[in-house]
Amino acid sequence: MRKILIITCAFFLIVIAFVLFKCGKNSLENRVVEFQLENGMKWFLVKRGYAPVFAGVIQVKVGGADEEIGKTGLAHMLEHMAFKGTSKIGTKNFEAEKIIMDKIDKSAKAGEREEVELLVEEQKKYIVHNEIWDIMIRNGATNLNASTSKDVTTYHAEMPSSKLELWIYLLSEMISDPAFREFYRERDVVLEEQLMSIDNNPKGRLYKSLGMLAFEDSPYRWPTIGTKEDVLSFNRQDLREFYDKHYLPECMVGAIVGDVNIEETKKYLTEYFGKLKGGNGICHRTSPIDPPQNNIKSSTIFFDAEPMLLIGFHKPTVPHFDDYIFDIFSTLLCEGESSRLIKRLVKEKRIAKSIACFNSYPGTRLPNLFVIYAEPYSVETLDGLRDSILLELEKLKSEPINEGEMKRVKNQMKTGFLMELDSNYELAQMLVYFENIADSWHYILNHPANIDKITYEDIMKSATEYFVPTNSTEIRLRRKEAGK
Amino acid sequence: MKKIFFSFIIFGLCLIPVHSQGIMPEAEKHIEKLESKETHLITLPEIKKGKIKNGLKYYILPEHELPITKAVILIRGGTVYDPIGKSGLMDFTAELMRMGGTEFLKPDEVDSRLDSIASTVDIAANRENIAAMITCRAEHFEESLNILFDMLFRPGFDKIRYEIIKARYLNSVKRRPDSPDLLAITGFRSLLYGNENPWGQYATTKSVNSISLKDIKKTHEKFFRPDNLIVGISGDIKPSKAVDLIKSYKYYPSKTVAELTSPEARPTPKSGIHIIDKDSTQVVFNVGHEGSYRFNPDKYALIVMNDILGGGGSFRRRLPALIRVEKGLAYTVYSHYGFGPDNAHGMFNIYLATKNQSAVHALELVKSELIKFSDQAEISETELSNSKAAILKRLIFEYNSAFNIIVNVVRFNYFGYPDNYIEEYGREISKVTLGDVKRVAREYLHPDKLQVVLVGNEKELVNNFKDKFKTSKLTIEN
Numbered sequence: 023m024r025k026i027l028i029i030t031c032a033f034f035l036i037v038i039a040f041v042l043f044k045c046g047k048n049s050l051e052n053r054v055v056e057f058q059l060e061n062g063m064k065w066f067l068v069k070r071g072y073a074p075v076f077a078g079v080i081q082v083k084v085g086g087a088d089e090e091i092g093k094t095g096l097a098h099m100l101e102h103m104a105f106k107g108t109s110k111i112g113t114k115n116f117e118a119e120k121i122i123m124d125k126i127d128k129s130a131k132a133g134e135r136e137e138v139e140l141l142v143e144e145q146k147k148y149i150v151h152n153e154i155w156d157i158m159i160r161n162g163a164t165n166l167n168a169s170t171s172k173d174v175t176t177y178h179a180e181m182p183s184s185k186l187e188l189w190i191y192l193l194s195e196m197i198s199d200p201a202f203r204e205f206y207r208e209r210d211v212v213l214e215e216q217l218m219s220i221d222n223n224p225k226g227r228l229y230k231s232l233g234m235l236a237f238e239d240s241p242y243r244w245p246t247i248g249t250k251e252d253v254l255s256f257n258r259q260d261l262r263e264f265y266d267k268h269y270l271p272e273c274m275v276g277a278i279v280g281d282v283n284i285e286e287t288k289k290y291l292t293e294y295f296g297k298l299k300g301g302n303g304i305c306h307r308t309s310p311i312d313p314p315q316n317n318i319k320s321s322t323i324f325f326d327a328e329p330m331l332l333i334g335f336h337k338p339t340v341p342h343f344d345d346y347i348f349d350i351f352s353t354l355l356c357e358g359e360s361s362r363l364i365k366r367l368v369k370e371k372r373i374a375k376s377i378a379c380f381n382s383y384p385g386t387r388l389p390n391l392f393v394i395y396a397e398p399y400s401v402e403t404l405d406g407l408r409d410s411i412l413l414e415l416e417k418l419k420s421e422p423i424n425e426g427e428m429k430r431v432k433n434q435m436k437t438g439f440l441m442e443l444d445s446n447y448e449l450a451q452m453l454v455y456f457e458n459i460a461d462s463w464h465y466i467l468n469h470p471a472n473i474d475k476i477t478y479e480d481i482m483k484s485a486t487e488y489f490v491p492t493n494s495t496e497i498r499l500r501r502k503e504a505g506k
Numbered sequence: 507m508k509k510i511f512f513s514f515i516i517f518g519l520c521l522i523p524v525h526s527q528g529i530m531p532e533a534e535k536h537i538e539k540l541e542s543k544e545t546h547l548i549t550l551p552e553i554k555k556g557k558i559k560n561g562l563k564y565y566i567l568p569e570h571e572l573p574i575t576k577a578v579i580l581i582r583g584g585t586v587y588d589p590i591g592k593s594g595l596m597d598f599t600a601e602l603m604r605m606g607g608t609e610f611l612k613p614d615e616v617d618s619r620l621d622s623i624a625s626t627v628d629i630a631a632n633r634e635n636i637a638a639m640i641t642c643r644a645e646h647f648e649e650s651l652n653i654l655f656d657m658l659f660r661p662g663f664d665k666i667r668y669e670i671i672k673a674r675y676l677n678s679v680k681r682r683p684d685s686p687d688l689l690a691i692t693g694f695r696s697l698l699y700g701n702e703n704p705w706g707q708y709a710t711t712k713s714v715n716s717i718s719l720k721d722i723k724k725t726h727e728k729f730f731r732p733d734n735l736i737v738g739i740s741g742d743i744k745p746s747k748a749v750d751l752i753k754s755y756k757y758y759p760s761k762t763v764a765e766l767t768s769p770e771a772r773p774t775p776k777s778g779i780h781i782i783d784k785d786s787t788q789v790v791f792n793v794g795h796e797g798s799y800r801f802n803p804d805k806y807a808l809i810v811m812n813d814i815l816g817g818g819g820s821f822r823r824r825l826p827a828l829i830r831v832e833k834g835l836a837y838t839v840y841s842h843y844g845f846g847p848d849n850a851h852g853m854f855n856i857y858l859a860t861k862n863q864s865a866v867h868a869l870e871l872v873k874s875e876l877i878k879f880s881d882q883a884e885i886s887e888t889e890l891s892n893s894k895a896a897i898l899k900r901l902i903f904e905y906n907s908a909f910n911i912i913v914n915v916v917r918f919n920y921f922g923y924p925d926n927y928i929e930e931y932g933r934e935i936s937k938v939t940l941g942d943v944k945r946v947a948r949e950y951l952h953p954d955k956l957q958v959v960l961v962g963n964e965k966e967l968v969n970n971f972k973d974k975f976k977t978s979k980l981t982i983e984n
């Protein structure tokens with residue numbers, strides 16, 4: 023019996039290798055089954071796998087950038103609340119519970135804190151905490167979590183294949199019928215998350231300051247987790263309205279990658295997600311975009327930590343051709359021990375302890391920043407490090423990169439892409455993300471060819487256009503000097 | 507390609523790993539039906555394994571889905587082998603093996619060669635081993651493996667790279683206080699094992715400064731021997747080809763390794779509250795005492811016990827249910843029960859972070875929950891069955907790629923378990939009874955001896971705690 027299993031597997035794996043890569047782009051295209059429900063929700067299904075498991079991801083086209091000022095952090099708060107059960111799951115008596123929740127809303131609106139506390143206590147007798155999460159865990163879920171970025175909200179898990187229908191059912195209930203119970207406690211949890219990830223975290227503070235300074239009208243300005251004041255001001259009505267506006271089937275993309283039967287999966291998806299009611303069929307998102315920056319921006323934050331430096335340059339986003347050039351910059355400058363900034367500043371000049379580059383901070387849907395992060399050895403060399411980084415960027419304008427570098431960078435990028443396909447979860451994430459952000463997951467198929475199109479002149483031209491002081495924002499973090 | 511930036515997630519810890527009461531009747535039957543679909547069991551595939559003449563052991567498992575090949579190498583050693591006063595030596599040695607070039611290539615040549623073929627090669631010291639890894643395209647595996655073997659057996663010990671690594675290491679020591687989590691675990695460990703013990707000491711400016719190139723060469727000489735390591739290879743490669751690569755490597759050192767015994771320790775909690783000062787509006791807690799040893803017959807009951815308490819990746823486990831869900835006091839809270847070798851037991855450690863004003867309340871809650879859990883043995887059949895189900899059902903993920911299987915088998919071999927230890931592990935977990943869990947909770951948890959390390963604003967904390975608990979100051983040397 024076991025032998026047969028192995029032979030089947032081996033055969034299957036050879037087929038995939040052939041289809042996925044040896045035949046090039048068209049074949050990966052064929053492996054991904056696109057499936058759209060009548061209500062507009064789109065799914066990508068890929069059958070593959072070594073063991074009978076799958077990764078499931080649902081991504082909603084809503085994130086911190088879809089909030090308004092005064093309600094920052096709402097998308098993330100909603101993500102937390104999605105796990106709090108439904109009218110059927112997580113409650114002993116929803117009718118009775120709902121009456122109390124309505125009273126809580128009223129009292130909260132009237133600012134009656136004590137009354138709210140009493141009602142919260144009263145509601146407890148009906149609540150069964152975290153039922154959805156627990157059902158998944160006791161059925162073997164791993165990598166169970168959710169995340170919110172500026173662009174999207176993502177729910178994911180990996181489970182044994184036999185639990186596919188269970189996962190689809192639970193997610194459909196969770197997404198279509200959230201009860202938003204235990205709201206006030208969860209708000210406290212989110213405030214603790216803020217303290218940990220931003221207020222008391224030097225890197226968190228550094229990145230928050232960059233967004234606040236670099237962007238003006240763009241919603242990329244505030245951190246996804248929101249401000250304390252805003253989070254404290256939320257009520258359940260805010261959640262409900264935000265949910266009604268954004269959690270529409272036409273704004274959701276899902277992916278299931280693993281050892282699953284495609285036809286059976288389609289049947290379950292139709293049965294469980296088919297019931298979601300759509301809006302007008304189009305997922306509409308608009309956000310203000312900043313006018314071009316025309317002066318250098320810089321600021322210093324004082325924090326009890328060793329010095330750090332962050333430099334950001336405004337740039338366009340996908341599918342703009344220049345965005346691919348920034349993918350090149352990121353690899354050329356910071357990926358690998360022989361990359362320019364690491365080789366020259368960490369090893370030759372020895373003025374940086376570490377350096378990293380990121381394309382597309384804090385998101386990819388709107389024009390964003392190319393970011394260089396660096397740690398100097400001491401506060402005295404903070405400015406020298408900044409000058410050295412800028413000098414390296416200057417060189418990109420006047421001297422073409424050499425042929426070996428070009429080859430290295432392109433090879434690293436293509437290999438990096440290949441490595442991401444190795445895991446069910448990564449592949450599922452890439453499919454939904456680029457479908458949502460770049461309008462089609464084909465972005466990942468075409469990426470290598472687009473990278474290949476980039477010439478030495480393109481790189482020099484973009485460096486000249488974007489790496490200019492008036493387009494940059496610098497944030498330094500350092501300790502307050504004694505007596506100042 | 508792009509990464510998703512600064513996502514804020516619902517559950518603030520890596521996922522470590524239940525009966526329904528809260529489901530309305532119309533959904534209950536349906537969920538029961540879906541849950542009853544049984545998980546397939548799979549068995550370990552056939553792995554090619556062996557040992558070559560010089561004592562080097564290997565495990566190989568092909569997987570041809572993608573043109574990627576990976577390797578893992580475990581070397582006996584690790585940071586607990588650092589001599590007293592030379593904390594950082596193993597880290598430093600591993601880093602210099604990776605960065606310091608080889609007898610055949612200068613450091614820069616190694617860097618540009620690996621980048622040009624897009625191979626990722628790492629060497630890092632863990633506490634109880636040194637681990638090396640390769641991830642690369644199949645066509646570059648031979649070259650990557652040869653370079654890694656050269657790093658391990660024929661390192662270049664480049665003097666300039668030695669200086670760079672030292673400067674970076676010293677700067678890392680300086681940056682340690684930037685992370686409250688790092689401060690807390692460093693303090694917790696040094697109190698529990700003693701700062702004069704290899705398991706408790708931590709790297710300082712002084713210890714790193716004392717590490718000479720000669721020390722590193724000596725360490726290399728002692729540990730980096732073919733009979734002191736295990737190689738695992740998986741991915742797009744024929745097993746016979748992989749064996750040939752291992753056998754045909756020309757520069758293995760001839761000497762064999764001397765018998766290595768990992769150092770001894772007797773972890774003893776320094777009961778009380780120890781405060782490490784850091785200007786912060788949130789306090790990081792490490793609360794606990796000693797753990798146990800890997801070959802303890804009670805290990806499986808302890809694993810289930812810890813899962814129920816707070817190690818289970820579920821919000822319904824005791825500590826997260828109370829501290830996070832019910833009281834809203836923390837974003838991250840979990841417990842960890844660790845196992846060490848026979849002569850140096852692991853740690854039991856509860857982690858949480860809460861705002862300064864809630865610190866006293868949170869500590870009281872943790873203490874009372876531990877008393878309920880251990881002294882009063884208030885643990886239910888439902889908790890037991892849910893935790894066991896979770897642990898057993900996710901075991902299948904240990905087999906979800908050839909590389910996972912290989913990493914596991916290499917680790918099992920390193921620590922003295924059979925190759926198919928996952929199966930034994932599953933069998934032993936399923937045997938654990940409620941009686942076992944209650945017994946180990948009483949026997950192994952000591953709410954009266956808790957060692958509490960807090961990282962936060964000392965002045966504020968001393969003031970908050972002074973009516974209820976005595977506190978003392980703990981300093982982490984830089």
